[in-house]
Amino acid sequence: MDTFGLLADGLLAAIQVQNLLYALLGVTLGTAVGVLPGIGPALTVALLLPVTYRLDPTGSLIMFAGIYYGGMYGGSTTSILLNTPGESASIVTALEGNKMARKGRGGPALATAAIGSFIAGLIATFALAFVAPWVVKAALAFGPADYFALMVLAFVTVSAAFGDSALRGITALFIGLGLGIIGIDLQTGQARLSFGIPDLLDGIEVTTLAVALFAIGETLAIASSTSSLKEEVLAVKGSVWMTAQDWKRSWPAWLRGTFIGFPIGAMPAGGAEIGTFFSYAAERKLSKHPEEFGEGAIEGVAGPEAANNASAAGTLVPLLTLGLPTSATAAIMLAGFQQFGLQPGPLLFTNNAPLVWSLVASLLVANLMLLVLNLPLIGLWVKLLTIPKPWLYAGILTFATLGTLGANGAMSGRLGPIPFSFELLILLAFGILGFILRRFGYPIAPVVIGLILGPLSEQQLRRALAISQGDPLVLVSSPIAITLYIIAAIALLVPLYFRLRGKGALLQQMASDED
Amino acid sequence: MNKLFLAAAITGAMAIPAFAADYTIMAPAAPGGGWDQTARAMQNALQTEGISGNVQVTNVPGAGGTIGLAQFVNQSTGNPNALIVGGYVMVGAILTNGSPVSLANVTPIARLTGESDVIVVPANSELQTVDDLVAMLKADPGSVSWAGGSAGGVDHIAAGLFAKTVGVDPTTVNYIAYSGGGEALAAVLGGQVTVGISGLGEFDAQIQSGDLRALASTGAERLEGSEIPTLSESGVDLVVENWRMVAAAPDLTDEQKATINADIEKLVTSATWQQVLETNGWVDTYLAGEAFETQLASDIAATETILKDIGLVQ
Amino acid sequence: MSLGEPNLSRRPDGAAFVIALVLAAIAAVIIWQTSLMRVPPIQAKVGPTVFPYVIAVGLIVLSIGTAFSAFRGSFPAREKINYRPVLWVVGGLLAQMLLIGWAGFSIGSAVLFAFVAKGFGRGPLWMTLPIGFVLAFVIWFIFSRGLQLSLPAGPLERLIP
Numbered sequence: 001m002d003t004f005g006l007l008a009d010g011l012l013a014a015i016q017v018q019n020l021l022y023a024l025l026g027v028t029l030g031t032a033v034g035v036l037p038g039i040g041p042a043l044t045v046a047l048l049l050p051v052t053y054r055l056d057p058t059g060s061l062i063m064f065a066g067i068y069y070g071g072m073y074g075g076s077t078t079s080i081l082l083n084t085p086g087e088s089a090s091i092v093t094a095l096e097g098n099k100m101a102r103k104g105r106g107g108p109a110l111a112t113a114a115i116g117s118f119i120a121g122l123i124a125t126f127a128l129a130f131v132a133p134w135v136v137k138a139a140l141a142f143g144p145a146d147y148f149a150l151m152v153l154a155f156v157t158v159s160a161a162f163g164d165s166a167l168r169g170i171t172a173l174f175i176g177l178g179l180g181i182i183g184i185d186l187q188t189g190q191a192r193l194s195f196g197i198p199d200l201l202d203g204i205e206v207t208t209l210a211v212a213l214f215a216i217g218e219t220l221a222i223a224s225s226t227s228s229l230k231e232e233v234l235a236v237k238g239s240v241w242m243t244a245q246d247w248k249r250s251w252p253a254w255l256r257g258t259f260i261g262f263p264i265g266a267m268p269a270g271g272a273e274i275g276t277f278f279s280y281a282a283e284r285k286l287s288k289h290p291e292e293f294g295e296g297a298i299e300g301v302a303g304p305e306a307a308n309n310a311s312a313a314g315t316l317v318p319l320l321t322l323g324l325p326t327s328a329t330a331a332i333m334l335a336g337f338q339q340f341g342l343q344p345g346p347l348l349f350t351n352n353a354p355l356v357w358s359l360v361a362s363l364l365v366a367n368l369m370l371l372v373l374n375l376p377l378i379g380l381w382v383k384l385l386t387i388p389k390p391w392l393y394a395g396i397l398t399f400a401t402l403g404t405l406g407a408n409g410a411m412s413g414r415l416g417p418i419p420f421s422f423e424l425l426i427l428l429a430f431g432i433l434g435f436i437l438r439r440f441g442y443p444i445a446p447v448v449i450g451l452i453l454g455p456l457s458e459q460q461l462r463r464a465l466a467i468s469q470g471d472p473l474v475l476v477s478s479p480i481a482i483t484l485y486i487i488a489a490i491a492l493l494v495p496l497y498f499r500l501r502g503k504g505a506l507l508q509q510m511a512s513d514e515d
Numbered sequence: 516m517n518k519l520f521l522a523a524a525i526t527g528a529m530a531i532p533a534f535a536a537d538y539t540i541m542a543p544a545a546p547g548g549g550w551d552q553t554a555r556a557m558q559n560a561l562q563t564e565g566i567s568g569n570v571q572v573t574n575v576p577g578a579g580g581t582i583g584l585a586q587f588v589n590q591s592t593g594n595p596n597a598l599i600v601g602g603y604v605m606v607g608a609i610l611t612n613g614s615p616v617s618l619a620n621v622t623p624i625a626r627l628t629g630e631s632d633v634i635v636v637p638a639n640s641e642l643q644t645v646d647d648l649v650a651m652l653k654a655d656p657g658s659v660s661w662a663g664g665s666a667g668g669v670d671h672i673a674a675g676l677f678a679k680t681v682g683v684d685p686t687t688v689n690y691i692a693y694s695g696g697g698e699a700l701a702a703v704l705g706g707q708v709t710v711g712i713s714g715l716g717e718f719d720a721q722i723q724s725g726d727l728r729a730l731a732s733t734g735a736e737r738l739e740g741s742e743i744p745t746l747s748e749s750g751v752d753l754v755v756e757n758w759r760m761v762a763a764a765p766d767l768t769d770e771q772k773a774t775i776n777a778d779i780e781k782l783v784t785s786a787t788w789q790q791v792l793e794t795n796g797w798v799d800t801y802l803a804g805e806a807f808e809t810q811l812a813s814d815i816a817a818t819e820t821i822l823k824d825i826g827l828v829q
Numbered sequence: 830m831s832l833g834e835p836n837l838s839r840r841p842d843g844a845a846f847v848i849a850l851v852l853a854a855i856a857a858v859i860i861w862q863t864s865l866m867r868v869p870p871i872q873a874k875v876g877p878t879v880f881p882y883v884i885a886v887g888l889i890v891l892s893i894g895t896a897f898s899a900f901r902g903s904f905p906a907r908e909k910i911n912y913r914p915v916l917w918v919v920g921g922l923l924a925q926m927l928l929i930g931w932a933g934f935s936i937g938s939a940v941l942f943a944f945v946a947k948g949f950g951r952g953p954l955w956m957t958l959p960i961g962f963v964l965a966f967v968i969w970f971i972f973s974r975g976l977q978l979s980l981p982a983g984p985l986e987r988l989i990p
Contacts, residue, residue: 199582390946
C-alpha cells in the first residue's frame with residue numbers, strides 16, 4: 001500500500017470514537033501530571049506509561065501520544081504562569097512567558113504556546129513521516145567537529161538570554177559551565193570536582209538545577225521582598241484571548257520556531273532544548289519590538305514553544321530510524337514503543353509500516369486533541385495565579401521536591417543517624433544560589449544553558465581532536481563547520497557594525513523593510 | 516477533624532506492625548535502563564508465578580551503580596528480603612570510581628542474562644575482517660578510532676583487551692567514549708570513527724539492514740543462527756561478555772541464602788521469565804552458586820588488570 | 830526586585846565585592862582540584878583538565894570585571910531583605926530533607942508545606958500542618974501506589990498495604 005493509503009488507514013483507526021476517547025484521556029492525564037510544577041515531560045511520560053499497557057495496541061499508542069503531548073504542554077503552562085520550568089526545554093518559554101503572565105497577559109501567552117505547539121507538532125509530524133530517512137542521513141553527516149561548531153554558534157546566540165548586563169550574563173553562563181565540569185569525565189572515567197562525594201560523580205542533574213534556580217529561587221525571592229508579598233497579581237488584564245496584533249506577531253515566530261526546532265531535534269548527539277535557545281535568539285534579533293524582550297514579548301513565547309514541540313517530533317527521527325533516544329523523554333518513549341511491539345531501527349519503516357503510520361496518525365490526533373482540550377481551559381489555568389500566595393508557594397515547593405525525589409530518591413546522605421536525600425540538599429543549595437543571583441540582577445537562564453552546553457561542547461571538541469590524533473585543523477575542515485562559524489561570526493559582528501555606524505537605526509530600517 | 520485523623524493514624528501505626536514486602540529489588544539505575552528493566556521483569560515474573568506475593572522495585576541511580584550498591588550494603592545488611600540487580604559495568608565502575616563498597620560486600624546469587632559485544636565497521640569501510648583490523652592497529656594504533664560506551668565500561672575494556680591480545684600497547688588505543696551504545700552507533704554510521712564496539716543489541720538492526728558490517732563478536736560461542744564469527748574463530752584468543760546478575764544482602768545465614776537461591780531458580784525456569792527473555796532479546800546465561808562466584812572473581816581480577824593496563828586505574 | 834533602577838548613588842557596593850571574591854575563590858578551587866587530577870596516559874592531547882582551566886581563567890577575568898562594576902556601583906538597587914519568611918522557607922526545606930528519610934514523605938512534606946505557608950504569612954502551624962499532611966498523603970498515595978513512583982515511606986505510609 002502506498003504512503004498516503006497507510007496514513008489514511010491509520011487516521012481512520014484513530015478517529016474511531018473509542019480511540020478519540022483514549023486520546024482525550026491521555027491528553028488530560030498528561031496535562032494534569034505535567035502541569036505540576038517541577039515535574040517535567042520525561043517524568044510524566046515515565047509515570048503514565050504503564051497506564052497505557054492495559055489497552056489494545058492502537059488504543060495504547062494513541063493514549064501514549066496524548067500523554068506525551070499533554071505532559072509537554074502542561075510543563076509550559078507552569079513555566080509561563082509560575083516561572084517554574086520542570087525541565088530545560090521550557091526555560092526559554094519562562095523568560096518572556098512569565099513576564100507576560102505578570103502583566104495579566106497569561107491568557108495570550110498560553111494560547112500562543114498551545115497553537116504554536118499544535119502547528120509545530122503538525123508540520124513536524126508530517127516531516128517525520130515523509131522525510132525522516134533523508135533527515136537522518138543529513139544528521140549523521142554531523143561529525144564531532146561540526147557539533148563543536150554548532151555549540152560555538154549556540155554560545156554566540158545565547159547572549160540573547162543575557163538580559164541587560166553582558167558582564168552579569170557571561171558570569172551566569174560561566175557559573176553554569178563550572179557546574180558542568182562536576183562529575184566523571186566521559187572520555188577518561190576520571191572524577192572531576194566531586195570532592196570525594198559519590199553523589200556528585202554523575203554531575204549536576206539539569207532538571208534539579210532548573211527546578212532549584214527557578215522554583216525555589218523564585219519562592220525565596222518573593223518571600224524576601226515585602227513589596228512582592230503584598231503585590232496582587234492580576235490573572236487577566238484585557239482579553240484572555242489573543243488579539244489581532246498577537247496573531248500577527250505570533251505566526252511567523254511559530255513557523256521559524258518549527259523550522260529551527262525540527263532539524264536540531266533530529267540530530268543524534270542530543271541537546272533537543274538547544275532549538276529553543278536558537279529560536280529565542282532569532283526572535284529577539286528579528287523582532288520589530290526588541291524593546292519588549294525581557295518585558296514580555298509574545299514572539300519570545302511563540303517561537304521557543306513551537307521549536308520545543310518541533311524538536312520533540314524531531315527526536316523521533318533518530319529514535320525511529322536508528323533506535324537512538326536523544327533525550328530523557330525519548331528514552332522512555334523507546335521503552336514504550338518496545339512494549340507496543342514497535343522495534344525502532346532502520347528496518348522499521350519497511351517491516352512495520354502499519355504501526356509506524358498508526359503512530360503518526362496517533363500523534364496527529366493527540367496533537368489536535370491537546371488544542372481542543374486546552375484552549376477552553378486557558379481561562380481556568382490563569383486562575384492558578386489567583387491562588388493565595390501562601391498556598392500557591394507551599395504547593396509549588398511540595399511538588400518541586402516530589403519531582404526531584406521521584407527522579408532520584410536515594411537517601412544517600414547521612415547526618416549522624418539521619419538519612420537524607422542528597423538531591424534535595426542540592427536542590428536547596430541551588431535554590432539559595434538562584435535567590436542570590438536574582439537579588440543582584442543576574443539572569444538565571446544562562447546558568448542552566450551553561451550546564452547543558454558546556455559538557456556537550458567539551459566532549460565534541462575532545463572527540464574531534466582524538467579522532468584526528470590532535471590535529472586542530474580538523475575543526476575547520478568540513479563545510480558544515482565552516483558554514484556554522486560564518487553564521488556565528490555574522491551574528492556576532494553585524495549588530496556590532498550597525499551599532500557603530502548608526503546606533504541601530506539601519507537595523508531597524510532593515511527590519512521594517514521586510515513587510 | 517484533621518487532628519483526629521492524624522491521631523488515629525499515629526495510634527494505628529503503633530498498633531499494627533509494618534507490612535513487609537516479600538522482596539524489595541533495588542535497581543541501581545534510573546528507570547528505563549537495562550538494570551531497571553531486569554528488576555521490573557523479575558518483579559513481574561516473581562508475582563505472576565506466585566513465587567512471591569509482593570515485590571517492590573526501588574531505583575537508586577548513579578555512578579555506574581556504585582551509589583545504589585553503597586546504599587544497599589548500608590541499609591540491607593542481614594535483610595533476607597532485599598535483592599539488588601547489577602552487572603559487569605559495576606565491576607569497572609567500582610574500580611574507576613574508587614567506590615568504598617565492592618561486590619565482595621554483597622552475597623552474589625546468580626548471573627541471569629548475558630550479552631556479547633560486537634566489533635562493527637560501516638558498510639563502505641576498507642576493513643573486511645578482524646585480520647585487517649589487527650593489521651591496521653599494528654601499523655598505527657592511533658589511526659584506529661574505537662567508538663563505544665563510557666570510559667572504563669565493558670566496551671572500553673573489550674577494546675583494551677583486544678589490543679593487548681594482538682600485541683599492541685593498550686594505552687595507545689584511541690578509544691572515543693560516547694554516553695551510550697546508541698550514540699556510538701550514530702558515530703559509526705556517519706563514518707566519524709573507524710570501528711564501533713558495543714553490545715550486539717545496539718548494532719543488531721543495522722547489521723541486519725546492511726548498514727554496518729560485523730567483524731566479530733566477543734562471545735565464547737556464536738549465537739544460534741548468527742553469521743557473525745567469534746574472535747577466537749578469527750584467530751584472536753579473547754572472550755568478553757557483559758552480564759547482569761542478582762545479589763542479596765550481606766551477612767545472611769545459609770538457610771536464608773538457600774531460600775533466595777531456590778526462589779531465583781524457580782524464577783529463571785518459569786514460563787513468564789522465558790517469555791520476558793524472548794520479548795527483550797536477552798540471552799539466558801543463568802549461573803548460580805559456586806560456579807558464579809568463581810566466574811565473578813575471575814572477571815573482577817581480569818578487569819582490574821586491564822583497567823591498570825589502559826591507565827584508568829592506578 | 831531585580832528590575833529596580835540602577836543604583837543612582839554610584840557608591841561602591843560591598844555585597845557585590847563579595848561576589849567578585851566568591852568567583853575568584855571558585856576559580857581557585859577549580860584550579861586546585863584540577864591540578865590534583867591524575868591524567869591517564871591516553872588522550873593526553875586535549876585531556877580532562879583543559880576545560881576546567883579555561884573556565885577557571887574565565888571566572889578570574891569575570892571576578893575582576895565584577896570588582897570594577899562593584900566599585901562603580903552599577904549593580905541594580907536592591908530591596909531590603911525580609912529575613913523572617915526566607916528563614917521559614919529554607920527551614921521548611923531543611924526540615925523536609927531531614928524528616929522524609931525516616932518519617933516518610935507525608936510527614937516531611939507536611940512540615941515543608943506548613944513552614945512555607947507560615948513564611949508567606951499564613952498560620953498557625955497547628956492548622957496548616959494537618960492540611961499539608963492530608964495533601965502530601967494524597968499526593969503520596971496517587972504517585973506511589975497509583976503510578977509506582979518510588980517515594981520514601983515512613984510508618985504512616987506503611988499502614989497502607
